[in-house]
Amino acid sequence: MPQKLVCKALLTSKGDHLNGLNSSFEFLDQPFEYWNDSDCGKSVAQYYTRISQKDPTYGLFTPFEHPSLTLDIEADHYSLFQLIVQSSHVTFDIEPLQSIAGDVRKEMIDFPHSENKIEDWFYVRQPGNYPDFSRNRNPFTPEHREELLAACSSSVYEYAQRNDAQIDCAERLFPMNILQKATASGSLRTWLRLLDVNSRPHNSHEMQSLIQLIADEVSKWTPQIYSWWSNNYRSQQSISF
Structure with a gap:
């Protein structure tokens, strides 16, 4: 209550x-x-x-x-990083990239017939027209999407070629759109502060979508x-x- x-x-x-x-x-x-x-x-x-x-x-x-409200969040690594930087009074515990990398390798390399797809591990926009920082809309085509998915898949296979001694460096091979989980806790005031700072239309489509999901949870709470x-x-x- x-x-x-x-x-x-x-x-x-x-x-x-x-x-x-x-x-x-x-x-x-x-x-x-x-x-x-x-x-x-x-x-x-x-x-x-x-x-x-x-x-x-x-x-x-x-x-x-x-x-205080605690949220379980899943977002691309870059958007999550932005959120943490802007949320000095919200406490975050994030999923280690090494753990994610191990899971991706297991599913995509060791079990190539798994039902999981590359989209289950990496965020890539759906085709459409997306606004840039100047609010001008730019097309993101199916070809763009396929190129990015291919790049993500390539990074997984390159990671799989590394041995344990190179594991820390190998994590850096993954693009910043890899999906990552976090548990975040903060007071009502800190969540409103976070929403406040991100209310202006200067954020990426991904960041705006993430902020809206948080706003929906605070509104229900x-x-x-x-x-x-x-x-x-x-x-x-x-x-x-």
Whole structure:
């Protein structure tokens, strides 16, 4: 019940000084275990909406630090690397490339008749028109896709030729679109901060897709608070600092 926790922390921090907004917290006379998470989320959103802070200070959003969300993520190595660089307050544990390389070799070389395909290990775009950093769309053809898949397959076979003494160097043979898993944990505030930083349309298609998947999970986790934030503060980085 993350929104209950945010609400409780907010009420604790304000004490009796809720700026006359006690009507938003009609459930205060009930024990905490009976508070409804959706009602708490609505009350928190109403509170922050009514105080109308155009330039919020750091302390205003400290209640958002208490609830924590853990996500299992799978993405291409490059997008995951970008995500980690931009998420200094989110804790990541990532799948070792050596482990991935061993699995790829086992499936693609040792068991060539496996049902797994090269697409199961490497991310390659589907054909289409994709925007660049200037928002100009450029075609990505079926031929482009086949070329990249062939390059990925070639890297697997080249890796398989290395012996154990060369294993660390061999990992570098894989292109950065190899799929990698991660477990990531952070507070509500840190996830909103991450979404905030990535709300502008300057990211790659892959990064935007990854950010949208994270946004969907945060929205399901704290629907009322997320809706308030998305409608009022997204792209402003007000909650970030």
